[in-house]
Structure formats: structure tokens, C-alpha cells
Amino acid sequence: MSILYMLIPIAVLLIAGAIWFFVWSVRTGQFEDLEGPAYRILMDDDDPLIPPEARPPPRRPDDPGR
Amino acid sequence: MTSNTPLVAPDSAHCFHCGLPVPANFDYRVRILGAERAMCCHGCQAVAQAIVAGGLERFYEHRTTVSQRPEDLVPEQLRRLDLYDQPRLQEGFVEVDERHLKSASLILEGITCAACVWLSERHVRTVPGVVEFHVNYSTHRARVRWDDSRVRLSEILKAIAAIGYVAHPYDPGRQDSVYRRERQRALRRLAVAGLCSMQVMMLGWSLYAMDYDTSDVTDMRAFLRWVSALLTVPVVFYSAQTFFVAAWRELRQGRLGMDVPVSLAVILAFVASLWATVTHGPDVYYDSVTMFAFFLLTGRFLEMGARHGAGQAAEALVRLLPATATRLRDGDAQLVAVAELVPGDRVLIRPGETVPADGTVVDGRSSVDESLLTGESLPRARTLGDALVGGSTNVESPLEMRVDKVGDDTVVSAIVRLLDRAQAEKPRVALLADRVAGWFVGALLLVAVAVAAWWWPIDPTKAFYVTLSLLVVTCPCALSLATPVAVVAATGSLTRLGLLTTRGHALETLARATHMLFDKTGTLTRGELRLHGVRTLAPVTRERALAVAAALEQRSEHPVGRVLVAAGADGLVATDVTATPGEGIEGVIEGSRYRVGKPEYVAALSGVPVDLGEEPAATRVVLGDERGLIAVFVLRDELRADAKATLRRLRWLGVEVELLSGDAAGAVEHVAKELEVKSWRAGVSPAQKLERVRALQAQGAIVAMVGDGVNDAPVLAGANVSVAMGSGTQLAHASADMVILSERLENLATGVAAARKTRSIIRENLLWALLYNLVAVPLAAVGWITPWMASIGMSASSLVVVLNALRLKSIAR
Numbered sequence: 001m002s003i004l005y006m007l008i009p010i011a012v013l014l015i016a017g018a019i020w021f022f023v024w025s026v027r028t029g030q031f032e033d034l035e036g037p038a039y040r041i042l043m044d045d046d047d048p049l050i051p052p053e054a055r056p057p058p059r060r061p062d063d064p065g066r
Numbered sequence: 067m068t069s070n071t072p073l074v075a076p077d078s079a080h081c082f083h084c085g086l087p088v089p090a091n092f093d094y095r096v097r098i099l100g101a102e103r104a105m106c107c108h109g110c111q112a113v114a115q116a117i118v119a120g121g122l123e124r125f126y127e128h129r130t131t132v133s134q135r136p137e138d139l140v141p142e143q144l145r146r147l148d149l150y151d152q153p154r155l156q157e158g159f160v161e162v163d164e165r166h167l168k169s170a171s172l173i174l175e176g177i178t179c180a181a182c183v184w185l186s187e188r189h190v191r192t193v194p195g196v197v198e199f200h201v202n203y204s205t206h207r208a209r210v211r212w213d214d215s216r217v218r219l220s221e222i223l224k225a226i227a228a229i230g231y232v233a234h235p236y237d238p239g240r241q242d243s244v245y246r247r248e249r250q251r252a253l254r255r256l257a258v259a260g261l262c263s264m265q266v267m268m269l270g271w272s273l274y275a276m277d278y279d280t281s282d283v284t285d286m287r288a289f290l291r292w293v294s295a296l297l298t299v300p301v302v303f304y305s306a307q308t309f310f311v312a313a314w315r316e317l318r319q320g321r322l323g324m325d326v327p328v329s330l331a332v333i334l335a336f337v338a339s340l341w342a343t344v345t346h347g348p349d350v351y352y353d354s355v356t357m358f359a360f361f362l363l364t365g366r367f368l369e370m371g372a373r374h375g376a377g378q379a380a381e382a383l384v385r386l387l388p389a390t391a392t393r394l395r396d397g398d399a400q401l402v403a404v405a406e407l408v409p410g411d412r413v414l415i416r417p418g419e420t421v422p423a424d425g426t427v428v429d430g431r432s433s434v435d436e437s438l439l440t441g442e443s444l445p446r447a448r449t450l451g452d453a454l455v456g457g458s459t460n461v462e463s464p465l466e467m468r469v470d471k472v473g474d475d476t477v478v479s480a481i482v483r484l485l486d487r488a489q490a491e492k493p494r495v496a497l498l499a500d501r502v503a504g505w506f507v508g509a510l511l512l513v514a515v516a517v518a519a520w521w522w523p524i525d526p527t528k529a530f531y532v533t534l535s536l537l538v539v540t541c542p543c544a545l546s547l548a549t550p551v552a553v554v555a556a557t558g559s560l561t562r563l564g565l566l567t568t569r570g571h572a573l574e575t576l577a578r579a580t581h582m583l584f585d586k587t588g589t590l591t592r593g594e595l596r597l598h599g600v601r602t603l604a605p606v607t608r609e610r611a612l613a614v615a616a617a618l619e620q621r622s623e624h625p626v627g628r629v630l631v632a633a634g635a636d637g638l639v640a641t642d643v644t645a646t647p648g649e650g651i652e653g654v655i656e657g658s659r660y661r662v663g664k665p666e667y668v669a670a671l672s673g674v675p676v677d678l679g680e681e682p683a684a685t686r687v688v689l690g691d692e693r694g695l696i697a698v699f700v701l702r703d704e705l706r707a708d709a710k711a712t713l714r715r716l717r718w719l720g721v722e723v724e725l726l727s728g729d730a731a732g733a734v735e736h737v738a739k740e741l742e743v744k745s746w747r748a749g750v751s752p753a754q755k756l757e758r759v760r761a762l763q764a765q766g767a768i769v770a771m772v773g774d775g776v777n778d779a780p781v782l783a784g785a786n787v788s789v790a791m792g793s794g795t796q797l798a799h800a801s802a803d804m805v806i807l808s809e810r811l812e813n814l815a816t817g818v819a820a821a822r823k824t825r826s827i828i829r830e831n832l833l834w835a836l837l838y839n840l841v842a843v844p845l846a847a848v849g850w851i852t853p854w855m856a857s858i859g860m861s862a863s864s865l866v867v868v869l870n871a872l873r874l875k876s877i878a879r
Contacts, residue, residue, distance in 0.1 A: 001286065008269075008293050015261050015297065022257040026250050036203030039180030043128050 081106030083114050083230070085132030089632050098126055109136040113230035120189055120229075129181035136176070136230035144227065147220040148401075149390045150235060155403045156219070159235045167197055169211040170219065171242075175232040177206045186231055193217060193225050208233065252370055256363045259305035262297045263356035269294045270353035284346075291343040294352040302336050306359045308366075322504035327545070330507070332359060334537050348531065361547065361864075391422035394466065404472075411469045415460045417623050421467070423456045424476045429466035432647045433624065435459040444595075444685060445624065447648030457776070461624050462647040481752055484780040498549070498574065498825070502832050506545060506839075510537070517847045528849065536846040539855075544838060544863040548831030549574075551871040556824040559875050564792075564808025565817045572803035574828070575787040577821035578768050582716060583759065583781075585773035586727035586737055589791055590811070591703040593774070595625050595685065597633045598702040603695045611697035613638050615689050618653045618662045626687055627651075629701055630662070650687075660696075662689045669695065705740065708812040713741050715815035719822075721770075726755050728777055755781040772814065774798050789814060820874075827874055831867045838863040 025031065081088055082096070082103030094105035096114040105111040113136045117125055149155060160170045177183065183201045190199040190210070195217030201208045210222060219235070226233040269290050276283045276290075306329070313329035316322065332355055339350040393402045394412040404422045407413065412428065415421055421434070433445035436458040445461045448454060454467055457478045473479065514533055521529035553574075557567040567573060587593055600608045616634025619627035622645065640653035640660075650663010652671070661668045668690040669676045676688070676695060685701045713723050725746035727734045734748035747758065759781055762769050771778070771785035775798060782788035783801040790802035792809055799805050806813055842859055845851050851859075 004286070005289065008290075011265065012293060012296065015265055018261050019258055019300075022261070023254055026253045026257075031250075031253055032246075033202040033204050036180060036183055036201070039203070040184065043124075043181065043184045 078104050080104070081110050082126075083110040083133055084136075099123055109230075112136075113228070116228045117185065117189075117230075120192065122185055122188055122229075125181050125185040128184060130179040132178070133182070133230060134176040134178055136227075144224055147223045147227075149220075149403070150223065151218045151220050152403070160219070163211075166214070167211050168214050168219070169198075169209065170235050172208040172210060172223075172226075172233040173236050174201060174206050174208050174226070175234075176230060177201070177203070182231070185229060186226060189229050190222060190225055193222060196222060249370065252363070252367050255305040255308065256360070256367055259301050259356060259360040259363050262301045262305075263353075263360045266294050266297050266352050266356045269297075273350065288343070288346065291339075291350055291352075294350065295340060295343050298336060298339070298352045298355055301356045301359050302332060305363060306332050309359075309362070322507045327503060327507045327510070328358075328362060331537065338531075349535065362550075366550075392416070407469050407472050409469050409472060413467045413469055415454075415465045415467055417460055417462055417464065419460055421454045421456050421458050421460065423469045424471040425454050425456075425467040425469045427452050427454060427465055428468045430464055432460055432462040432465050434465075435461050435625075444626075449648070462622075462645065478776070481776060481780060484752060484756065498828060498832065502836075503545065506836070510839075513843060513847070520847075521849075532847065532849045535849075535851050536843065539842045539846045539851050539859060544835035544867045545832065547864055547867050548835055548871075549828050551868050552824050552827045552831060552874060555871045555874040556820055556827075560813075560817060560820055563813050563816060564806065564810060565813045566805040566807050567803070568805065569803040572787050573821045573824050575768065576770060576804070576818055577825040579721060579770035579787060579818070580767045581722045581724060581762055582770045582772065583724045583726050583755075583785070584713075585771075585775065585778050586725060586729055586734055587703065588774040588793065589772055590709045590725075590737060590741065591705050593703065593793065595629050595701045596704050597629055597699060598684065598704070599700040601698040601700070603697060604693075606696055608697075609635065611689055612699075614655055614660055614696075615662045615687070615699065617655055618643065618651045618660060622651060626685060626701060630687065630699065658691050660689065660691050662687060664688070705737065706809075706811050708810060710741055712811045712815050713743065715812070716818065719815065719818055721818065722767075726750055726758060726781070728752075752777045752780050756784045759785050773802075789817075824874055827871055831870055834866055834870070835863060 079088060080086065082098060083105060086106045088094075088104045088106045094108065094111040095102045096105055096111055096118060097103070098114060098118060103114070105114060113133075117123065156168075156170075160168050162168050174186065177186075180203055183203050186208070187199055187201055190196055195213045195215075196210065197213060198211040199208065199222075212219065212222060223233050273287065273290055273294075276287050309325050309329045309332065313325040316325055335351040335355045339352050339355070341347060342350050390401050391404050391407060392399050392414040393407065394400075394414050399414055407423055413422060413425070417432070427448055427450055429450070431447075431449040434448045434454060435445040436455060448465065453470075454465070455478075456471075456476045514536055517536055518529050518533045521532050556573055560567060584590055600611060602608060602611055612630065612634035614634075615630045617638035617640040619630045620640065621643070622628070622631070638655050640655050643651060643653035645651045646663070646667065649667040650661055652659065652661045654660070659671070661671045665676045665686065665688045668688040672690055672692050672694045674694040687699045687701065688695055689697045689699070716723055722745075723743055725734060725738050725741075725743050727737075727746070727748055728750060729748060731748035734746050738744075738746040747754075750758070755778070759769050759771065763786070768787075769785045771782050771788045772791075773779075773782055773788070774791040774793065778790075779798050779801045782790060782798060787804070788802040789804045789806060790798040792805055792807040804817065838859070842851070
């Protein structure tokens with residue numbers, strides 16, 4: 001049981017860390033927009049990295065692959 | 067994503083981009099996502115092409131609603147954007163950082179879904195020289211940072227315009243930073259309370275278990291209590307501070323609101339727990355304190371979000387007056403910032419432009435659309451010597467104006483001032499929970515004093531603990547949650563219906579509304595003219611008559627002309643076309659001379675007198691040639707399809723309905739008759755509307771106002787509760803408590819019904835909280851309540867309140 005005398009203070013320190021971390025994220029504006037990021041993740045952001053000439057031909061809507 | 071979301075793709079009769087019907091005679095097409103898609107206008111086509119060309123086609127896969135029809139930006143308007151490059155104009159809204167990068171805040175119009183954010187960000191970031199472009203989806207604001215040596219601000223704005231959005235810079239100003247600080251503070255408080263309450267709960271669980279442990283745990287218990295105390299300190303002294311401040315304010319005003327019992331419970335429970343920790347007393351309540359604070363802060367945070375959203379809409383007011391004007395000096399036309407205009411300046415206003423200040427026409431003849439300011443649905447003719455109001459739109463032909471009043475002296479500023487005052491003087495309807503709370507706290511304090519007095523002679527130490535457990539067990543958790551959870555549940559389901567609640571009190575006040583006042587144009591009607599009927603007076607077909615009229619009106623900017631062009635098939639070409647502003651158009655088609663326009667004007671061509679009889683609330687346009695009249699087109703601003711049913715349902719709910727309109731008496735009377743509304747007032751100014759509301763309020767009525775225009779803004783702010791149409795102006799949104807986003811008026815009646823149901827749920831919740839307390843108080847008073855019982859009792863009573871409120875989720879069905 002005496003291990004708790006060490007573990008619980010460590011937990012308190014972790015909480016302090018978590019609060020600091022949250023305050024930091026608020027200060028850097030990460031909570032400004034609570035709706036957008038939820039959608040943002042659904043939109044692929046990587047295709048412009050592929051040069052246009054190397055891009056696969058446009059797929060057709062009736063393509064069974066989608 | 068692609069496989070399970072259906073493509074938002076209107077059928078081929080509707081524009082693929084904006085979803086509006088494609089006129090029969092149009093053939094604009096763009097190849098998108100492997101198929102030819104129909105477009106309704108040149109603007110949509112240009113935007114769709116720009117999107118495809120930019121490799122951003124996938125926008126059409128991701129979007130969840132159709133896009134807004136882009137404003138047709140003519141080269142003239144694009145050139146106006148150049149003005150934003152002038153250093154003098156930029157002073158107001160541009161910041162320069164140490165690396166000489168400039169940054170500005172933009173308001174983005176036309177953002178309808180998250181895919182718009184994706185599209186605009188991706189598109190603008192490809193502009194060379196743009197360092198950063200970030201769109202906030204919640205507020206529709208964007209932040210742009212650019213390198214002025216490589217790209218100019220106007221080019222960025224044009225890039226945004228190319229994909230169909232309208233961006234204009236604004237000065238974030240004081241309001242924005244106040245909101246930002248308030249929001250960040252609330253988030254920090256919430257985080258501290260949330261994280262600490264979880265830890266304290268965990269320790270609390272061990273403490274409860276120890277009550278049943280037979281081994282010696284005195285040291286461990288003391289240790290856990292001290293750690294709990296340590297974790298509770300930031301919650302009480304930081305997170306809960308907001309309750310103390312509000313409670314102190316209430317007490318100073320001599321009221322007992324909800325914040326007083328909340329603060330009292332937090333402080334007493336904390337002090338009692340601390341005392342028990344120091345003296346090894348029986349009970350601690352740290353877990354209750356932290357949980358309680360966390361729950362309440364969550365509710366307040368949600369409420370704050372809604373309030374800020376409404377407030378930010380007010381910023382868009384800057385859009386009402388244009389940023390630039392064309393000043394005429396020594397025969398030279400010169401673009402200047404509106405702020406630089408002084409009385410006496412001569413200004414040129416081209417068709418489609420907004421009048422930059424109040425003034426008088428000195429040259430030209432045109433019609434001016436003042437619907438935004440007055441509610442008058444049709445443009446009015448303005449000629450030499452007539453007054454022009456800043457904020458109205460020139461429709462037909464160029465006007466030259468002498469500026470009479472600028473800045474604070476203008477009519478628009480006066481309306482804004484009226485709005486500010488109405489908002490400040492808005493009568494508050496005392497909320498049920500507040501009234502109950504005052505009564506409850508008073509009673510509770512009396513009982514506590516009585517209990518303490520009773521136990522004191524018997525056992526002084528016990529007296530202290532019994533009184534404390536009494537105060538904690540009656541902790542007004544259920545009582546203070548009763549209203550917020552019900553309101554949050556109801557607003558959630560109403561939002562899904564398309565009725566947005568922006569202020570916390572709106573539902574409760576709406577439930578008690580006795581009178582509902584409606585604006586006419588844009589609220590009960592659609593706010594746009596439609597072809598209602600065609601009467602032919604000569605042996606021609608309806609189609610032929612429309613085609614001739616459409617050919618004549620082809621280049622017209624007048625709303626009537628646009629309607630006729632959209633209705634008629636093309637194929638005919640008019641030559642030798644001359645327009646007489648405010649009267650009509652003359653032209654030659656297939657060798658015969660025609661006129662379309664006002665009856666008198668058309669009749670003058672043939673000399674045959676006209677007598678069309680009376681037809682209120684309709685605009686009549688006549689087509690004629692040299693032999694006589696050919697056809698009469700009847701145009702009307704049609705009533706919304708659900709207007710009549712909505713008003714009937716409202717009357718059935720016992721709400722008095724009244725019509726207040728700035729429009730002419732004939733039109734208003736006609737609408738009133740059609741809707742079976744007995745009381746109506748026509749030709750009322752914003753100030754008179756407000757007076758009417760005040761008069762009703764003085765008689766004890768609780769007034770709800772529904773409107774859409776700038777002219778409605780003050781009265782919306784002054785009514786007890788107000789609803790704005792989603793298609794209405796930003797200013798109306800900002801001053802309203804609720805917004806009908808779905809454009810379906812019937813949601814208003816649903817809203818009233820929902821509000822009443824919410825009120826009855828709130829009553830049930832309050833009743834339950836009181837009943838719980840009536841049982842708990844005697845038990846605590848005789849000293850039978852142990853901490854775990856108090857905890858279970860508290861949680862259970864809160865749970866019942868929450869579950870009861872969740873019944874409101876199904877309100878929409």
C-alpha cells in the first residue's frame with residue numbers, strides 16, 4: 001500500500017501536466033474552430049503532391065471501385 | 067467517404083453547382099466528375115470551370131449541400147477589389163509582422179458546408195505569395211497572410227471570387243478579441259474542473275470503500291483526503307470563480323438567482339470538507355464539489371458558444387455600406403474609400419452598385435432598391451432632386467449623386483443606433499428557474515438555521531455536521547441542471563429541424579409569447595417576384611408574348627425584367643432597344659416596334675387608352691405594339707407556401723398574430739386578407755414598429771417578432787423574443803434570438819409547440835428537484851444521511867432530471 005504515497009503524487013503531477021498542455025493548446029488557438037476539423041479529416045489533402053502528369057486517369061462514376 | 071456519401075447532384079433540370087432550376091433556353095455545361103453537368107448561369111459555369119481547372123473537382127464529392135449561386139462579378143466589380151491594395155485603406159484591417167508579411171481577417175460569404183472550407187483553402191493556398199490561409203468553419207472567417215512583394219491582396223480576393231465565394235476584409239476590432247478571451251477563459255476553467263474532478267472522483271471511490279474496511283486505514287484516509295483537497299483547490303478558486311462573481315452581482319442587486327445557491331453549495335461543501343480533513347471528521351465532499359462545478363461549467367460553455375455566434379454576425383454590418391465609391395471631381399471619375407467622402411462630393415453610382423451615403427440625385431434617372439432598409443418590395447423610381455438612402459441599390463441606369471450626409475448622420479447609422487438602444491432596453495422575462503431558485507434558497511437557509519438551532523443545545527459538534535450535510539444533500543444540483551439540460555436538448559432537436567436558437571432565454575420566452583408580429587416582405591412572402599399569370603389581349607400565344615417581352619428585357623437589370631427573361635424562351639432578338647428608367651423598354655423585333663413596361667408608357671405607343679382595373683399586391687407589366695396592348699404579365703411576391711398553415715396553427719396555439727410592414731397599404735391588406743389576419747399595419751418605419759411592440763408590452767403582452775430586413779433589426783432586438791429568416795440580412799440575424807435556417811415558416815409553429823413542451827419539462831424537473839429535497843431535508847435534519855447516501859441521492863436526482871430532459875430529443879417528430 002505504501003507505493004500509493006508515491007504513485008498518487010505522481011498522478012497529481014500528471015494532472016498538472018495535462019492542464020498545462022490543455023492551456024497551451026487553447027492559447028495557440030487549437031480550440032477556435034470546434035466544427036471544421038471534424039470534416040477536414042475526411043477530405044484527402046494529399047493528391048496535389050502527385051504531379052499532374054503522374055496522376056491516374058480520372059475515374060468514372062460508374063467505376064465499381066468506389 | 068466516397069462510397070457512403072451520395073453525391074449532392076441535382077438532376078439535369080437543375081444547376082449542378084447551385085441547385086437552382088436551369089432556364090429552358092440555357093445551355094451552359096461543364097464536365098465534372100466524368101459527366102457533362104448542366105449549369106444555370108454564366109456565373110456558375112465560370113466557378114465550376116475554375117474549380118475543375120484547379121484540380122479541385124473532388125469538392126463536388128465532399129460537399130453536403132449545394133453551393134450558393136455565385137454573384138456575377140463583372141470586370142467593373144473586380145476592379146473595385148483593387149482599391150483594397152491602397153495603403154490608406156489597408157491601415158484599417160491589415161497587420162504587418164516583422165518579416166514584412168501582411169495579414170488580414172476576411173469574412174467569407176457563401177460557405178455552406180465543410181467542403182467549401184476545403185475548396186477555398188486549397189484554392190487560395192495555390193496562389194503564389196500566399197503564406198497562410200485558414201478558414202474557421204464555425205465563424206465563416208478566414209485569416210490570410212501574404213507576401214506583399216509577390217502578391218497583392220486584391221489578387222487573393224479575386225482568387226476567392228473565382229471559385230464563387232465573396233470575401234471582404236474586416237477589422238476584427240475589440241469585439242472579436244473580447245469574445246476570444248472570454249472563450250479561452252471558459253475553456254481553461256472547464257479543463258481544470260474536468261481533469262481535477264476525474265481525479266477526485268477516483269480518490270473518492272477509495273474513500274467510500276474505506277468506510278467498510280476493517281483494517282487500520284487512518285493514515286491512508288488522511289492522505290487521500292489531503293490529495294483530494296489539493297486537487298479541489300484549483301476547481302474552487304479558479305473554475306468556480308465565475309459563479310461567485312455572478313452570485314455577488316445578484317446579491318448586490320438584491321436578487322436570489324441560481325448562482326447564489328451554487329456558490330453557497332460549493333463554498334460550504336469545500337469548507338466543511340477542509341474542516342473534516344484537518345480535524346479527522348467523518349465526511350468529505352470533494353467529489354461532489356468538483357463534479358458539480360464541471361457539470362455547470364459545461365452547460366455555460368455551450369450557452370456561450372451560441373451567444374458568440376450570434377454576436378459575430380453583427381460584424382457583417384460593414385457590408386451594408388460599400389467600402390468604395392466613385393467620386394467625380396473636375397470631370398474625373400476616381401475610386402475612393404467611402405470614409406473619405408464628405409458632404410458636397412459628387413458621386414457616380416452605376417447600376418448594381420450600392421449607394422455609399424445619403425444624398426440627392428443631381429443627374430440621371432433610375433430605380434433604386436430600398437427593400438433592405440424599408441421593406442418596400444419593388445424598386446422605386448428616383449430622378450433629379452430625389453433623396454437617396456445609403457445602403458440601397460441602384461438598379462437600372464447610372465445616377466450622379468451629391469453627398470449630403472456621411473458616417474454617423476446617415477439613415478443606416480440611425481437604424482444601428484436604434485438597434486443598440488433596443489437591445490439595451492430589451493425587457494427581460496424573469497425565467498422560471500431563477501424565480502424558483504430565489505424562493506428555494508431563501509427556504510433552504512431558513513431550514514438550515516432552524517436545524518442548527520435545534521441541534522445546538524443537544525450536541526454542538528453534531529449540530530455543525532448535520533447542518534452541513536443538510537446543505538450538501540440539498541445541493542441544488544438537480545435544481546440548477548433542470549433548465550439547462552432541457553434547453554440544450556430542445557435546441558438540439560430544433561436545430562436539426564432548421565430552427566437555430568442563439569440566445570438561452572429564447573425558448574422559455576417563446577413558450578409564453580402572447581403576440582406574434584410578422585414582417586411581410588421576405589418573411590411571409592418569398593421576397594422575390596415571380597410570374598403569377600399572363601393575360602393575352604391580342605391573338606397571340608402566351609409563349610409568344612413572353613418571348614417578345616424577354617427579348618426586350620434581355621439586358622435589363624430591373625427585377626421585373628429578370629423575371630420575364632427567365633420565363634421567356636429565347637430565339638428572338640430585339641434591335642434598337644431604348645430603356646426609359648422607371649417606365650419601360652422599347653425595341654424592334656422582326657420589324658415591329660414593341661414596348662414593355664408600365665401600362666401608361668406602353669399605351670402611349672399606340673394611343674389606345676388602357677383600363678386594367680384594380681389588382682392589389684401585384685405588379686403588372688404590359689406588352690404592346692403600335693396597334694394596341696398585347697399581353698399583361700402579373701408578377702407577385704408570392705406568399706410562402708406554408709405561411710397560411712403556420713399562422714393558422716399559431717392562432718390555434720392561442721397566439722395573437724399581427725402584420726407590421728413597411729410596404730404600401732394595398733399590398734399589406736391583400737396579404738392580410740389572404741392569410742386571414744385581422745390586425746395589420748402598413749407603411750410603418752422601424753421606429754414605429756418598435757413603438758408598436760413597446761405599446762403591446764406596456765399592456766402586459768409578451769411579444770415575439772419575426773422579420774428579415776435591416777429595417778426589422780431594431781424591433782427584433784426590442785421584442786421579448788425574436789425570430790429572423792435565414793435568408794434575411796446579417797443584421798437581422800444578429801438581433802434575433804432564433805433564426806429559421808430551413809426557410810420553412812411552419813417550423814415557427816413547431817418551435818412554439820416545442821418551447822411549450824420544454825417549459826413543461828422544465829417544470830417537471832423543478833418539481834422533481836423540490837420533491838427530492840423535501841424528502842432529503844428531513845432525513846438530513848435528523849442526522850441520518852451519510853456521505854455516500856448524499857452522493858447517490860444527488861447523482862440519482864440529477865440523472866432523473868437529465869433523462870426527463872432527453873425526452874425533448876424526439877420533439878421534432
